[in-house]
Amino acid sequence: METILGILTNLRPEFDFGQSTDFIEDGYLDSFDLVSLVSELEAEFGILIDALDIVPENFCSLEAIAEVIRKSGGEVG
């Protein structure tokens, strides 16, 4: 989770992602951020996220992101 949080914080340093329960609803991430985030996650976890999984609900929280990483074959501590 720390790795995911680090990537998110690096992407949008002005937000405290630990304080949000829904990154999309809170306006922390938009479509441009999602593409950057997917690219960072793929590089960091050595995975390939399926295009059909690149939907906002899969990136709205730390748990949701961890789940999509696991689904893509990655390991989240």
Next chain:
Amino acid sequence: MKREPGFVTNNFLSATELGTISKQSESELYFNTAAIAVIYRDNSVSRLYFYLSSIDSVWSLKNLIKVSKQRPLVVDCVGKGEKLEQLANALSKSGFVPYKRMSRWRGDRIRFFPELAKQKKIFFRACEKHLEGIAKLLVENFDPFVSHLPDSKKLSHLIKDGLVFCAAEEIEVQAVACLEKVGKRGIYLYQYAVATGCRQIQMGSAIFQYALHQFPECSNFTSWTTDDNTPSNRIHEKFGLYRDGLKDIILLYQ
């Protein structure tokens, strides 16, 4: 193709949005082993999304799109830093012509200037009767190659959702600001414009302030401007927004 280490794309749409585009009768899809091109009509403009196995595949992309009769093709390349510049350079060496550069602006609050609120001009939430005047003002003020202007259906939705603000005399719209909600706390400034005859009296600043201060619950504000639009860039700075480093380099293929 996505497994290629140098994979690059200018597509920021979700699979669902791409699915919608693919159903449009004027959409075109071309591909080979090195490149995929998706061409679609966005109102009056033909836009190109591409997927390349690497930047070197730009020539392959050019060969694919030669077949299409749609011209010009507008390409938005969005990103940050050196990678974005490399992509734009590769495209321009392959016959794409650099057209405009845009920057994204962000902010967590909008400054308030009391003197602007005292302006005699009254701003209000637009209603359906202003739709035509707003559409006219947007078309007059925005370059369709650069701005993704709302069609009348989308504009109507924004008006119904209370996200369009204007100054008008009867149905003649003098200034407009169109917003979008991004989640519960985000506001995207879609477009704002002032009619030619109403400039030089700070109406741009006034409607900017008025519209963005209608959402006290919001703490994330986003906007895009072209780098050469000095008046608008000054207004963004004045209200406390800052460029966050994300760029959109727009190129045309004639």
